[in-house]
Amino acid sequence: MLINMTNVLSHEGRTESLQCEIEMNEFHSFDGSFPIIRKEPLIFRASNVGPGQAEYQGTMVLELQLACDRCLRKVTRLFELSFSGVIISPEMADEEHENSEFMEGYSFNIESLVTNEVLMNWPMKVLCSDDCKGLCMKCGKDxxxxxxxxxxxxxxxxxxxxxxxxxxxxxxx
Ligand SMILES: [Zn+2]
Ligand SMILES: [Zn+2]
Known part of the structure; x- marks a missing residue:
């Protein structure tokens, strides 16, 4: 989903807030795809902070179904995302002033942002419980x-x- 940032970038003092539901139902990462079993609407706010410049911030909560690293059982993980950043008008972007990676022309790509945030919050270890005994090395039994x-x-x-x-x-x- 793309959010048009033209107004907030071009009007001094302008703030825009919105709530939206992200479209994706599955999360794709480097090691597979994981069902999104619950998602709360994204809350997004952007404020003009000078000519052609704006700051954004937002939150989102989603729950993904992952698999235990040891026994492969399904495990639910909660991601509570909280993010912020700066965007600039595309005509101001050059080698010195790099624009946010989420900007596409005058639009902000919400899905790219959420994907990036989930990856940054990806757990190092996924276990169904701390003392999970895993699978038998010989027969594969849980x-x-x-x-x-x-x-x-x-x-x-x-x-x-x-x-x-x-x-x-x-x-x-
Ligand atoms: Zn396990
Ligand atoms: Zn066995």
């Missing part, structure tokens, strides 16, 4: 639902040596 019975025991050679001594002693008795 170990949160109980053990699978696979032999994943890696014997410690030092323990094996102690066991031998123990067995030998038992035989003597």
């Amino acid at each position: 170990l949160n639902g109980g053990i699978c019975g696979c032999d994943t025991f890696i014997p410690d050679p030092r323990m094996a040596a102690i066991k031998d001594i123990f067995n030998a002693n038992n035989k003597e008795v």
